[in-house]
Amino acid sequence: MTLATAPFADPSLRRSLTLFRAFLRERTDPEHCYALLARDSADQLEKYGPLAGQVVVDVGGGSGHFTEEFRRRGAHAYLFEPDPDELSARGHPPHQAVLADGYMLPLADGVADVCFSSNVLEHVADPQTFLSEMVRVTRPGGLIYVSFTNWLSPWGGHEMAPWHYLGARRARERYHRRTGTAAKHTLGENLFAIHIGPTLRQVRRRDDVTVLSARSRYWPFLTGVVTRVPWLREVITWNLLLILRRCS
Numbered sequence: 001m002t003l004a005t006a007p008f009a010d011p012s013l014r015r016s017l018t019l020f021r022a023f024l025r026e027r028t029d030p031e032h033c034y035a036l037l038a039r040d041s042a043d044q045l046e047k048y049g050p051l052a053g054q055v056v057v058d059v060g061g062g063s064g065h066f067t068e069e070f071r072r073r074g075a076h077a078y079l080f081e082p083d084p085d086e087l088s089a090r091g092h093p094p095h096q097a098v099l100a101d102g103y104m105l106p107l108a109d110g111v112a113d114v115c116f117s118s119n120v121l122e123h124v125a126d127p128q129t130f131l132s133e134m135v136r137v138t139r140p141g142g143l144i145y146v147s148f149t150n151w152l153s154p155w156g157g158h159e160m161a162p163w164h165y166l167g168a169r170r171a172r173e174r175y176h177r178r179t180g181t182a183a184k185h186t187l188g189e190n191l192f193a194i195h196i197g198p199t200l201r202q203v204r205r206r207d208d209v210t211v212l213s214a215r216s217r218y219w220p221f222l223t224g225v226v227t228r229v230p231w232l233r234e235v236i237t238w239n240l241l242l243i244l245r246r247c248s
């Protein structure tokens, strides 16, 4: 696998198309897809300063693509993941990974320069408590990167999308009929209907973080504008990216 070394302009049509093409091949070439996404996320973080030398905590880091990219850039990156199967999805658990739940990270207050979580928030029942734990382990002035696919996104139903628009139960039944296997996700068990409007309001009400950026993670243009239009944002944002700064 080779990845171009120059960062893509973000936002740009070229970047979005490249990420989308990789996403379409996620099943057949996950290494390429996640390596590209990890590089893109690290580029987004480095807009706020270099990662080299920073302590980065990757919560719900799965099989470790993001942690690997942070380390490649010189960060001291640590992965926390509660599911042993996710950790071993590439045949071996990532180096220095910790089996731990994001609600209760085995870390002291304020140890991280950056607390990172990609596509985990929609998999937890209580996103604000999960976020509070990310804030707790981040030092004052440090960054919190959190992104999630909201329920009304075209990809909100994950492998059952877009049939989740007709209801979660129907979408699950349809998936089973079509594939002969049970869907990986069940709404209310390991996938939750999280929405953009309420999440933005809750995050803006917090007094322990300031919102540096609230944008669509993948859109090619007007990435911040799309998150400001009530109702429409629930469908078109696709995936909300929040970059927060921990208050002193």
Ligand SMILES: C[S@@+](CC[C@H](N)C(=O)[O-])C[C@H]1O[C@@H](n2cnc3c(N)ncnc32)[C@H](O)[C@@H]1O
Residues within 6 Å of the ligand: 034, 059, 060, 061, 062, 063, 080, 081, 082, 083, 086, 100, 101, 102, 103, 117, 118, 119, 120, 123, 124
């Ligand atoms: C869709 S995967 C995302 C993996 C990786 N972060 C990425 O973006 O490719 C969701 C991950 O969230 C993890 N997860 C679910 N509940 C969690 C929790 N309470 N604390 C931490 N991670 C959790 C899952 O085990 C899974 O690895």
